[in-house]
Amino acid sequence: MRVGIINFIPYIAWIFSPLSPxxxxxxxRRRALLIFNHVFFYANIILATTIMPIFVTDHxxxxxxxxxxxFIGHSSNALIGSGTMAWHINFLPxxxxxxxxxxxxxxxxxxxxxxxxxxxxxxADSLAGSPRQAEVIxxxxxxxxxxxxxxxxxxxxxxxxxxxxAPKKQIAxxxxxxxxxxxxxxxxxxxxxxxxxxxxxxxxxxWSYYILNTVGMSYTYTYIGSVVCALGSVFLLxxxxxLINRHSWFRMLFVTVLVTGLLEFPIAFTTKYTLWVFVVVxxxxxxxxxxxxxxxxxxxxxNLPKDDTDVSISFWxxxxxxxxxxxxxxxxxxxxxxxxxGAWTLFGLPFYGSQFLVWLKCASYLGLCWYIWKVAxxxxxxxx
Numbered sequence: 001m002r003v004g005i006i007n008f009i010p011y012i013a014w015i016f017s018p019l020s021p022x023x024x025x026x027x028x029r030r031r032a033l034l035i036f037n038h039v040f041f042y043a044n045i046i047l048a049t050t051i052m053p054i055f056v057t058d059h060x061x062x063x064x065x066x067x068x069x070x071f072i073g074h075s076s077n078a079l080i081g082s083g084t085m086a087w088h089i090n091f092l093p094x095x096x097x098x099x100x101x102x103x104x105x106x107x108x109x110x111x112x113x114x115x116x117x118x119x120x121x122x123x124a125d126s127l128a129g130s131p132r133q134a135e136v137i138x139x140x141x142x143x144x145x146x147x148x149x150x151x152x153x154x155x156x157x158x159x160x161x162x163x164x165x166a167p168k169k170q171i172a173x174x175x176x177x178x179x180x181x182x183x184x185x186x187x188x189x190x191x192x193x194x195x196x197x198x199x200x201x202x203x204x205x206x207w208s209y210y211i212l213n214t215v216g217m218s219y220t221y222t223y224i225g226s227v228v229c230a231l232g233s234v235f236l237l238x239x240x241x242x243l244i245n246r247h248s249w250f251r252m253l254f255v256t257v258l259v260t261g262l263l264e265f266p267i268a269f270t271t272k273y274t275l276w277v278f279v280v281v282x283x284x285x286x287x288x289x290x291x292x293x294x295x296x297x298x299x300x301x302x303n304l305p306k307d308d309t310d311v312s313i314s315f316w317x318x319x320x321x322x323x324x325x326x327x328x329x330x331x332x333x334x335x336x337x338x339x340x341x342g343a344w345t346l347f348g349l350p351f352y353g354s355q356f357l358v359w360l361k362c363a364s365y366l367g368l369c370w371y372i373w374k375v376a377x378x379x380x381x382x383x384x
Contacts, residue, residue, distance in 0.1 A: 007205055009067050011325035013074035017318040018176040020082045021310040025171045030083050031161050037080035038152035044073030046145040050138055078321075082313045085300075089309065090162040092301065102297040103237040110230035110293075118223050165309055175308070180315045185303035185379040190316060192372060193299055194323040196257070199364040201327030203357050206335055210354035215272050224279055228286025229293070240291040249295060249302060250376040254369055256292040260285070261365025268358040271349050302381050331357060 027033055048069045056062050093101055123136060180187050203210075211217045244252045263285050270278040305312050338353030345351065 006063065006067055006070065008325060008328060009070045010074040011321045011328070013071050014078045014318055014321035014325075016075050017078040017082065017314050017321070018173050020079050020314040020317075021171045021176060021308075022173060023079055024083050024086070024310050027083075028164070029161060030087065030164070031156055033080055034083055034087060035152060035156050037076055037083075038156070039149065041073045041077045041081070042145055042148040042152075044069045044076075046141055046148070050141045050145075078317070082310065082317050085313045086164060086309055087156075087161065088159075089301075091159065098298060098301065100241065102294055103233075103241055106290075106293045106297060107233040107237055110226070110233045114223065114226045114230040117226060118220065122220055165307070171308075171311065175311050176315050176318060179308050179311045180305075183303070183305045183312075185381070186305055186312065188375050188379045189299060189303045190319060192253070192368070192375075193296070193316075194319050195364075195368045195371065196296070197320055197323040198327035198330070199361055199368065201324045202331035202334070202361050202364070203354060204324075204328060204331070206331060206354055207358070210352065211270070211278070214352060214354070215270060215275070215278075217275065217278070221275075221278070225282035225286040225289065228283050229289040232287050232290045236287065236290045237294065240294050243291070244295065248380075249298065250372065250380065252291060253295045253299075254372045254376070256288060256295055257365055257372060258369045259288045260292060261362050261369065263288070264358050264362035264365060268351075268355040268362075269347075269349060270355075273349065303379060334360065 024030065049066055052065050052069065053062055056065055092098055120140065180190070208222065211222055212219070240252075263281050266277060267281040267285075270281075300316055334357050335353045338356060341353070343350040343352055
């Protein structure tokens with residue numbers, strides 16, 4: 001129960017994001033502010049939560065303090081972090097060049113992130129039950145904090161800071177809702193991202209728990225899809241860019257969402273007797289994720305209004321995080337209503353609420369495909 005509440009805290013903290021445009025509009029130069037937020041954020045969610053258990057021995061109080069640090073860090077990021085997108089938007093190319101940029105960004109992120117995750121999972125599996133496991137975890141967290149600090153300094157000190165577009169009028173908190181309502185294309189595109197986040201997070205954390213604890217799979221196996229995605233990025237990103245240029249961004253968005261939804265159906269048959277199902281579907285999903293990551297990386301910029309950028313960014317961040325929270329709450333409610341029954345038997349296999357939730361995701365993805373198909377003709381980006 002306490003873990004479930006902790007998972008919701010980062011998204012609850014985004015209630016402060018409507019204040020972000022008004023705050024950021026007061027700063028003509030934001031370099032120092034963004035560096036402060038970067039350091040403060042990771043100091044709370046990594047450093048403080050790592051050191052705190054040394055001084056707090058009571059498990060209940062550790063949960064309380066863990067939640068406090070998470071809330072403080074994410075609240076700062078909700079208020080200031082939106083400025084990062086406005087900082088870097090001047091460096092993004094247009095059209096096909098932007099697809100190339102996101103291709104290399106996804107490739108480097110996939111290779112580095114998956115490599116680190118696999119190494120950590122192998123280490124976690126090898127140290128399971130060892131008294132040194134906690135020491136290694138603390139060392140890894142401290143190392144990650146140092147790397148995040150270096151990353152922030154490189155991010156904000158090396159590039160030049162361009163002037164920010166001044167708003168036409170003084171920004172009010174209500175503008176985060178009212179301004180996007182006047183941009184139909186941007187709003188309907190945002191609804192795609194919101195629906196995607198709701199569906200993805202229906203079992204965002206619970207599926208991992210099911211795979212690791214009910215099925216009994218090792219940490220290393222859970223990263224099969226990520227490994228395939230990382231390796232597939234090396235060979236398939238150029239192919240995916242070609243498909244987007246040939247068939248349009250919205251059509252490839254429809255295809256990737258459709259494939260994601262269809263693959264949710266067979267993966268529900270993952271049990272301790274059918275581990276091969278998880279492996280096969282994860283491989284297929286990994287290849288599809290190469291294209292999915294590319295089209296969704298570009299989604300925010302497809303119909304981004306040219307005016308009131310800070311307001312549009314804050315609206316996007318606020319609604320996307322709110323939809324993540326909504327998906328997590330709905331998924332938690334579904335499991336609370338089904339898991340008490342225990343295991344059903346279906347096709348000779350044990351079925352739990354987590355597997356039925358995967359089928360709910362499948363149906364929801366297909367519904368999202370219908371929405372994309374209906375609205376895509378009316379929200380094609382200007383000039384393409």
